[in-house]
Amino acid sequence: MSTDKNYWTQRYEDALTGWDVGEVSTPLKTYFDQLTDKTMRILIPGAGNAHEAAYLFKQGFTNVFILDISAIPLNEFKKRNPDFNEQHLIEKDFFKHKGVYDLIVEQTFFCSFVPQKMNRVKYATKMASLLAPKGKLVGLWFDFPLTEDLEKRPFGGSIEEYKSYLSPLFTIQTFEKSYNSIPQRVDKELFGIFSKKENKPKQANNPLHGITLKAILEELVAKYGWEYMDQKVRINCFALNPTINSSLKFLRKTPWAREKVEQLYLRSIK
Numbered sequence: 001m002s003t004d005k006n007y008w009t010q011r012y013e014d015a016l017t018g019w020d021v022g023e024v025s026t027p028l029k030t031y032f033d034q035l036t037d038k039t040m041r042i043l044i045p046g047a048g049n050a051h052e053a054a055y056l057f058k059q060g061f062t063n064v065f066i067l068d069i070s071a072i073p074l075n076e077f078k079k080r081n082p083d084f085n086e087q088h089l090i091e092k093d094f095f096k097h098k099g100v101y102d103l104i105v106e107q108t109f110f111c112s113f114v115p116q117k118m119n120r121v122k123y124a125t126k127m128a129s130l131l132a133p134k135g136k137l138v139g140l141w142f143d144f145p146l147t148e149d150l151e152k153r154p155f156g157g158s159i160e161e162y163k164s165y166l167s168p169l170f171t172i173q174t175f176e177k178s179y180n181s182i183p184q185r186v187d188k189e190l191f192g193i194f195s196k197k198e199n200k201p202k203q204a205n206n207p208l209h210g211i212t213l214k215a216i217l218e219e220l221v222a223k224y225g226w227e228y229m230d231q232k233v234r235i236n237c238f239a240l241n242p243t244i245n246s247s248l249k250f251l252r253k254t255p256w257a258r259e260k261v262e263q264l265y266l267r268s269i270k
């Protein structure tokens with residue numbers, strides 16, 4: 001079992017599911033209530049107990065898909081909603097899932113990933129890749145600052161940071177403080193509607209767009225360490241007393257080495 005699958009399954013086994021609000025949240029319900037096409041393909045990734053899916057299903061939406069890395073909430077959902085199409089319950093790592101959807105719903109999913117820039121870029125890219133042309137990513141993102149504590153979920157962020165990941169791939173229709181949050185989340189979340197960009201400008205297709213060489217190097221070193229970097233890109237500055245600054249100096253004036261580092265980064269976020 002993967003570490004993530006273990007982690008989340010353990011949370012469900014220990015009933016440590018403080019994120020679960022027990023019913024469809026008001027901002028999402030309000031959004032769903034104005035949708036007219038009941039056949040649209042809807043994905044809820046990291047759905048957990050999936051109260052949003054149960055609501056949509058009861059309203060007659062026929063193409064709702066629930067995805068989670070842990071089997072526990074999916075099995076519980078099946079028991080509570082025996083008529084829901086079993087084929088639409090997907091036990092899988094979101095990043096390995098393939099499909100095409102008209103709408104993807106976000107709620108306390110983004111904030112569950114360790115907040116490295118690499119993970120956040122990967123999330124935005126994956127969301128866009130699962131959407132049909134003109135498809136929409138809709139949902140709620142926490143609006144409180146990220147702290148240094150990498151053990152403490154939910155991980156926060158700011159509207160500007162979220163935009164930096166999403167705007168290269170999506171047109172922002174709405175992204176603002178949610179006006180109708182449930183009481184415990186008032187003032188703590190942003191509601192967003194993002195439409196997948198149709199003709200992405202060349203730069204927006206480039207996953208390196210907007211990411212500095214310094215950020216790339218820092219992520220790689222944090223993830224793999226200097227020794228591994230030295231094995232993958234044989235340059236002296238990775239082998240002898242390596243530092244971020246000395247490596248940056250070298251990489252900036254050595255295009256072939258820079259390209260190797262960027263390729264390593266791209267492979268690491270796939």
Ligand SMILES: C[S@@+](CC[C@H](N)C(=O)[O-])C[C@H]1O[C@@H](n2cnc3c(N)ncnc32)[C@H](O)[C@@H]1O
Pocket residue numbers: 004008009019020021045046047048049050067068069070073092093094095107108109112
């Ligand atoms: C914080 S919970 C939120 C659940 C639900 N969205 C809610 O609001 O109640 C995060 C959920 O994402 C799932 N999850 C975490 N990483 C995942 C991944 N890589 N792929 C699919 N599901 C994942 C967890 O199992 C968990 O159910």
